[in-house]
Each structure stands twice: as C-alpha cells, then as structure tokens.
C-alpha cells in the first residue's frame with residue numbers, strides 16, 4: 001500500500017486535473033456554466049463537485065443529461081441497496097424544483113448535498129471494488145489491471161478479449177476505464 005511517499009501528492013493532482021477536465025466537458029454538454037457551480041466549489045471543494053458529477057452520470061443511466069424515476073430504481077436496485085418507492089418518490093419531490101419530473105444536474109447537486117450519506121451508501125461497494133482493481137491507484141483501470149482481475153477471479157481474458165471488452169466499456173475512448181464507465185458496466 002502506498003502511503004505518504006513523495007510523488008503521491010503530484011499523482012493526486014494529476015488524477016484530479018484529468019477528472020476535472022472531464023467534469024468541465026460534462027458541464028458544457030449539460031449546458032451548465034462552470035460559474036454556476038462556483039459556490040459549490042468554494043463551499044465544498046473541487047473534489048466534491050467531481051464526486052457529485054460522477055454520481056449524477058452513474059444515475060443518468062441512459063446519458064440523457066437528466067435522471068428519471070426508473071433510473072433511480074434501476075441504479076439503487078443494481079447496486080444492492082434497493083431504495084423503496086416511497087424514498088425514491090421523496091427524493092424526486094425534494095429534488096425536482098422545476099416540476100418536469102426529472103432531475104437535471106443543478107437539481108441533483110442540491111439533492112445530493114441533502115442526502116449525501118444515502119447516495120454515498122449506494123455507491124460504496126462499487127467504489128471499494130474499483131479501488132481494489134485499480135492496483136496502481138491511478139484512478140483509472142488500465143487493460144493490464146483488467147487482465148489481472150480476470151485472472152484472479154478465474155476467468156482469464158486473452159489480449160483480444162481484453163481489447164473487445166475495453167471497446168465496449170471505454171465510452172470516452174481514452175483507453176482506460178474510469179469509475180463511471182465501470183459503474184455503467186455493472187448496472188444493467
């Protein structure tokens with residue numbers, strides 16, 4: 001396990017810069033100006049905004065830029081927490097400020113902050129699994145890391161299979177699997 005060794009800080013900064021780049025892209029895709037998120041950044045930090053963005057993308061299963069009720073049911077069920085329908089109804093009622101029955105990113109951010117432990121609880125097992133697989137702690141799963149995991153669980157993959165798997169999983173085409181891409185593989 002890597003502890004406070006020199007270089008850990010710069011590695012962390014590198015991961016954060018890469019993640020922030022992806023968040024900026026997402027925000028612009030959703031039509032959210034970064035300045036609208038500024039107060040969340042000053043109140044809770046950039047890392048929190050990255051975390052909320054990842055959580056939003058995971059719940060937005062079909063990548064439409066908003067979260068629907070069936071998506072909330074699907075995601076919470078798939079991740080083994082199974083929020084009951086009363087709780088989901090309450091989340092939507094609390095979160096949907098403009099009354100269009102879905103949650104856009106800005107609505108989600110407020111909701112996430114109000115129900116942070118519930119959202120974190122849903123994603124926790126997945127996060128732990130991801131961290132175990134990410135052996136070099138780069139924040140991303142490389143093809144080699146994937147192969148090692150598949151070997152370990154007794155289902156070794158050939159280079160071809162690995163490439164094919166990556167083709168399906170690697171939505172943004174950067175050659176690695178990030179936490180959101182990993183979650184999308186698990187949630188079906």
Ligand SMILES: [Ca+2]
Nearest residue numbers: 096100102103
């Ligand atoms: Ca709404």
Ligand SMILES: [Ca+2]
Nearest residue numbers: 134138140141
């Ligand atoms: Ca890695």
Ligand SMILES: [Ca+2]
Nearest residue numbers: 170174176177
């Ligand atoms: Ca990727």
